[in-house]
Amino acid sequence: MLLIQCPHCGDRNSDEFTFNGEIVPRPDADADPATWRRYLYMKSNGDGWQTERWFHVSGCRRFLRVERNLDTNEIRDVRDYGDPS
């Protein structure tokens, strides 16, 4: 079981959330199609610590910024997506 400490709802099982993957900076609106495709598809998919987005679908329905270790699944930081990181 993976527990996520939602800043709004407290400790909740990860199956209350949907996983949106690693956070990749979004290109400018007028970027060319190749840049947009790179943004859509290319992933660093590294091991170790990753900053990623989750959505608390069965809770507060807020997007969250989560720091998780991909080798161990340990979570060290969770904050609302709108909060400064």
Place this chain on the structure above:
Amino acid sequence: MSDVKRPRYSAWKLLTQGFSKKPWPKVWEHHELQSSYDVVIIGGGVHGLATAYYLARNHGITNVAVLEKFYIGSGGSGRNTAIVRSNYLTPEGSRFYDRSVKLYEHLAQDLNFNVMFEQRGHMTLAHSDSSLRTMRWRAEVNKLEGINSEVITPSEIKKLAPFLDITDHPRYPIHGALWHPPGGIIRHDAVVWGYARAAAALGTHIHQDTELTAIDVDSGRVIGVQTSRGPIATRVVINCTAGWASLISAMAGVTLPITTRPLQAAVTEPVKKFLHPVIVSGSLHTYVSQTSRGELVFGASVDPFASYSTRGSLEFTTGLATHVLELMPAISNMRLLRQWAGLCDMTPDFGPIIGPTPADGFYVDVGWGTYGFKAGPVAGESVADMIANGQPGRLIEPFGLDRFEKGTLTAEKGAAAVGH
């Protein structure tokens, strides 16, 4: 080839060897790491080993090293549920996997090693009108490629799998199925060992306990690699590391459209034979087959988040039990013996990535997601061909890395997401 002779296996040999109380002869030799190889393959799974075998057998390229950081088959190749089939959704997918089924049909002969390929038929259940429509589509695409694949009715399903409830009582009633007689299951470990043994006999060096730690790239071209046992000079490196593909590619400065996700499976205690074909239900996110030993092997969809951890979860087991019992209530008293996980290299379009990369001399054979074991033979054959001829052949051309920048994705999700 010095002192290691390729042992022959027969009933007589088993008997005499058994009584002799002597250890079985070594199947392949341990080699020192050479300072250079013509080709270095990273990953000792079915893809790396099949590539090594076809390089040697079809092209006489034998100055080849396979580097495996752990032991061969320790990745997805030793953890999968061993389903082989070719009833995919796209013409390029069906064609490609069909070649693999054909190679698997002769593999035991080719390798002189029993891989226990049992073509028991592969049945994908439709629980809704829309999935029945997709199946009809798949069947038509398959037939055009000459693949035996058809939509069957509930009464035909009942004949092939008598314990399935085809009434309208279940929450997800069975409306029909896609039936694919050439599909089946195989002994995955035997495939890995068979390829390793045959490649080694042809001169390939298989280095277990040898981890790739860096790739040396000089002005855009691969010139060598660093390993836990020392450096190797080489101009060709092939990445066959599935779940670890992004980490290895990053060493050559290549980014991939891959996310690594764990996939879990489970097996029950053995019981008397009652299930012949492989049964898949996309709507119930599950599939099941019965091994020749009598165990039921279950699988599901990938875990809901990315990870390099292969730890199992209770969510998987409870979800699996719920779905499987919906399909086969009669097995509710059976006990699960084991559950495990492997890493899957998921791509956005559920197609593999095979071919050259922006780093000269660095090739990938990755993106095998939850469905790549069946592709081992055809991928190995095609990659070997590409290395020998300098360019990707017809079968793998649609699967190049550049498709993601060009926007020419394949659309295999409908046939690859659950039914591995």
